[in-house]
Amino acid sequence: MDFDIIFGNAARAALGPEAIILALAAIGLNIHFGYTGLLNFGQVGFIMLGAYGTSVTVATFGWSLWAGIPIGLFLALALAVTLGIPTLRLHAVMFAIATIAAAEIIRILIGSTDAIGLTGGPLSVSFDAGAFFDLNPYADGPQDRYGVGTFAFTGQQMWVITVGWVLVALVSLFVFLIVRSPWGRVLKSIREDQDAARSLGKNVFWYKMQALMIGGVIGGMAGVIDAIKTSGADPNGFRPQVTFYTYTALLLGGAATYLGPVLGAILFWFLREWIESFLRQLSAEAWLPNAVADFLEGSEGIISVAMVGLALVLLMLFRPQGITGNRTEMQLDAR
Amino acid sequence: MPADRPPPEGPSAPEDRSMLVDSARRTTEVEPILTVHPEPGVAKPNPILTMDGLQRSFGGLTAVDVDHLEIERGIVTALIGPNGAGKTTLFNLITGFDRADSGRWEFNGQMVTSPSPDRLARRGMVRTFQLTKSLAKLSVLQNMLLGAPNQVGERLWAAPFRHLWRNQERANTERADELLEQFNLSHMRDELAGTLSGGQRKLLEMARALMSDPALVMLDEPMAGVNPALAQSLLGHITELALSGVSVVYIEHDMDVVSGISDWVVVLAQGQVIAEGGPWKVIHDEVVIDAYLGRRRAGTAS
Numbered sequence: 001m002d003f004d005i006i007f008g009n010a011a012r013a014a015l016g017p018e019a020i021i022l023a024l025a026a027i028g029l030n031i032h033f034g035y036t037g038l039l040n041f042g043q044v045g046f047i048m049l050g051a052y053g054t055s056v057t058v059a060t061f062g063w064s065l066w067a068g069i070p071i072g073l074f075l076a077l078a079l080a081v082t083l084g085i086p087t088l089r090l091h092a093v094m095f096a097i098a099t100i101a102a103a104e105i106i107r108i109l110i111g112s113t114d115a116i117g118l119t120g121g122p123l124s125v126s127f128d129a130g131a132f133f134d135l136n137p138y139a140d141g142p143q144d145r146y147g148v149g150t151f152a153f154t155g156q157q158m159w160v161i162t163v164g165w166v167l168v169a170l171v172s173l174f175v176f177l178i179v180r181s182p183w184g185r186v187l188k189s190i191r192e193d194q195d196a197a198r199s200l201g202k203n204v205f206w207y208k209m210q211a212l213m214i215g216g217v218i219g220g221m222a223g224v225i226d227a228i229k230t231s232g233a234d235p236n237g238f239r240p241q242v243t244f245y246t247y248t249a250l251l252l253g254g255a256a257t258y259l260g261p262v263l264g265a266i267l268f269w270f271l272r273e274w275i276e277s278f279l280r281q282l283s284a285e286a287w288l289p290n291a292v293a294d295f296l297e298g299s300e301g302i303i304s305v306a307m308v309g310l311a312l313v314l315l316m317l318f319r320p321q322g323i324t325g326n327r328t329e330m331q332l333d334a335r
Numbered sequence: 336m337p338a339d340r341p342p343p344e345g346p347s348a349p350e351d352r353s354m355l356v357d358s359a360r361r362t363t364e365v366e367p368i369l370t371v372h373p374e375p376g377v378a379k380p381n382p383i384l385t386m387d388g389l390q391r392s393f394g395g396l397t398a399v400d401v402d403h404l405e406i407e408r409g410i411v412t413a414l415i416g417p418n419g420a421g422k423t424t425l426f427n428l429i430t431g432f433d434r435a436d437s438g439r440w441e442f443n444g445q446m447v448t449s450p451s452p453d454r455l456a457r458r459g460m461v462r463t464f465q466l467t468k469s470l471a472k473l474s475v476l477q478n479m480l481l482g483a484p485n486q487v488g489e490r491l492w493a494a495p496f497r498h499l500w501r502n503q504e505r506a507n508t509e510r511a512d513e514l515l516e517q518f519n520l521s522h523m524r525d526e527l528a529g530t531l532s533g534g535q536r537k538l539l540e541m542a543r544a545l546m547s548d549p550a551l552v553m554l555d556e557p558m559a560g561v562n563p564a565l566a567q568s569l570l571g572h573i574t575e576l577a578l579s580g581v582s583v584v585y586i587e588h589d590m591d592v593v594s595g596i597s598d599w600v601v602v603l604a605q606g607q608v609i610a611e612g613g614p615w616k617v618i619h620d621e622v623v624i625d626a627y628l629g630r631r632r633a634g635t636a637s
C-alpha cells in the first residue's frame with residue numbers, strides 16, 4: 001500500500017479540471033438553492049447546454065471556439081428563461097420536478113439518433129480545441145510534467161487548470177459582490193418567505209428569474225470548461241447524478257456561503273479519488289481474502305461514490321451547515 | 336368586553352388620547368369622520384380604500400361578502416369580528432395575496448385591476464400577517480432594510496457596485512435604527528430574526544412594514560402576544576402614524592385596545608360588514624354583541 005500514490009491521486013483530482021467543473025456548477029447551484037431557495041434538480045441541463053453549445057458550434061458548424069463559448073452560455077441562459085417562465089410561479093416541488101425532467105429531456109434529445117447530424121447523437125461529439133491551447137504558455141511536450149509523483153499535470157492540463165481556477169475566482173468574486181448587496185438580500189428574503197418578500201414590494205418572480213439565469217449561466221461555464229477539457233461532449237456525461245454530485249459538493253462545503261461550493265467541490269473530488277485509489281491498492285494486497293478482492297475489483301469507483309454519499313449523510317447528522325456554514329443559522333430551522 | 340364602561344363625554348373617544356397627541360391637529364384630522372353616519376357601507380369624506388361587491392368563498396363557505404366598504408384616509412380604523420369572520424381573508428383579498436371571486440376595489444384613487452401583492456406594496460399598501468413572517472436567517476437589521484422602498488442596490492446591474500448604493504443604504508440603516516429604537520428592538524439589531532420571541536417578531540414585522548413610508552398600513556392582530564407595557568407603546572406608535580398622515584387598518588380582538596385607539600370601527604361577521612361607526616357606539620351595538628356571542632339575528636345581514 002503506497003499512501004504517496006493515494007494522496008497524489010487525490011490531490012490531483014481535488015485541483016484538477018473535474019473539481020473546477022464541479023465548483024462552477026456548485027457556485028451556480030448555490031445561487032439557486034443556497035441563496036434563493038430554488039430547488040433546481042436540473043443543474044446538469046445548464047452544464048450540458050454549455051458543453052454542447054460550445055462543441056456543436058465548433059464541430060458541426062465549423063465556427064470558432066470563441067463563438068462557441070458565448071453560444072454555449074447563451075443556450076444556458078435561454079434554458080433558464082424557458083424553464084423559468086412557466087415553472088417559477090409554481091410550488092417549489094413542482095419546480096423541482098420540472099427542472100429534473102427538463103434536463104433529462106434535453107439529454108435524451110441530444111443523445112437521440114435523430115440528432116446525429118447536429119449533436120453527434122449517442123456517439124458524442126468532438127472538436128478541435130486548438131484555439132484554446134494555442135494560448136497555452138506551459139511547455140507541453142510529451143515529457144513535460146508539473147508536480148511530484150502522481151500529483152502531476154501535463155502542460156495542457158496546467159493551462160485548463162489555470163484558466164479554470166482563475167474563472168472560479170472571478171465568478172466567486174462576482175457572486176460575493178452581488179450577494180452581499182441589497183439585491184442578494186432580496187434573494188435571501190425569498191428563500192426565507194416569499195410572501196413576506198412580496199408584502200415588502202419585491203417582485204418575487206423576477207428575482208427568481210434573475211437568480212435562475214445567473215446560476216444557470218455559471219453552470220454553463222462549467223460545461224464550457226468540460227467541453228474544452230475533453231475537446232467534446234458525450235450525452236452519457238450528463239446524467240442526473242451530475243446534479244446530485246453538485247448538491248453533494250454544495251452541502252459538503254456549506255450552502256449559502258461564499259466559499260462553500262468551491263471547498264465542497266475540492267473536498268468531494270479529494271475524498272472520492274482518495275477512497276477509490278485506496279480501494280484499488282487494497283484490492284491488490286496479497287493478504288486480502290479472495291472473495292473481498294473479487295468484490296472490490298472493478299467496483300472501486302462505485303464504492304467510493306457510495307462512501308462520499310455516506311460522508312454526506314454523516315455530515316448532515318453532525319454538521320448540517322457544511323464545513324463552512326454557520327451553526328446557529330441551521331438551528332433556527334428547528335424553531 | 337368593556338360593556339360596563341361608561342361612554343365618554345363628547346362626540347367620541349379620541350379625547351382619551353389627548354395626552355398622546357397634539358390636540359389641535361387631532362381635531363382637524365378626525366373631525367370629518369365624526370360627521371359620518373354609522374351604518375354599514377356608509378360613504379366617507381376622503382376614502383383611501385373603497386371596496387365593492389367583494390366576495391370570496393372556500394367550497395361552500397362564503398368567507399368574505401362585502402357589499403360596499405370605505406376606509407377613511409389618515410385615521411385609525413379597527414376591523415373586528417369573531418373568529419372566522421373573514422377578517423384575514425379580507426386583508427388577503429385587498430392586498431392581492433388571495434384572489435376574490437368577484438368584486439372591485441380602489442386604492443388611493445386608482446382602481447386595482449391586477450392585484451399583485453408586490454405592486455400594491457410599491458403603491459403604498461403594506462400589510463403584516465397574523466402568523467408572523469420574520470425572515471429567520473436574516474438579521475433584524477437586514478429584515479428592516481428589506482422594507483425600504485426604491486433601492487438602487489436591489490437592481491442587479493447596480494448590485495456589484497457598492498458606491499452606487501452605499502449612501503442610500505446608510506440612510507436606510509439610520510431610519511431602520513430609529514424604528515428599532517421605537518419598537519424596543521435595538522438590542523437585537525444584529526441578531527438573526529429567527530432568534531426573536533413571538534412578540535418581538537410581531538414588533539419587527541410592524542417596524543419593517545413602516546420602513547416603506549406607506550400610505551396605508553394593514554396590521555393583522557399586531558398586539559397578539561405582545562406584552563401589555565410594550566403594547567401600550569405600540570398603540571402610541573399607531574396613533575402617531577395616523578397623525579403623520581398614514582392610514583391604518585388593524586385587526587384586533589381586545590375591545591379595550593379597539594376603543595382606546597380607533598377612530599372608526601368596522602365589524603365583520605360571517606364575511607359581511609354588520610356594523611361600523613365610532614368605537615363606543617359599535618362596541619355597544621346589540622347586533623355586534625350578538626355576533627360575538629354567536630347569536631344570529633334576523634335582518635343583520637344587509
Ligand SMILES: Nc1ncnc2c1ncn2[C@@H]1O[C@H](COP(=O)(O)OP(=O)(O)OP(=O)(O)O)[C@@H](O)[C@H]1O
Nearest residue numbers: 393396398416417418419420421422423424425465
Ligand atoms: N385557504 C382557505 N381554505 C379554506 N377555508 C379558508 C381559507 N382561508 C380562510 N378560510 C375560512 O374562511 C373563514 C374566514 O377565515 P379568516 O382567517 O378570514 O378569519 P378571521 O376573521 O381572520 O379569524 P381570526 O380572528 O380567528 O383570525 C374561516 O371559516 C376559514 O375557515
Ligand SMILES: [Mg+2]
Nearest residue numbers: 422423424465
Ligand atoms: Mg385572522
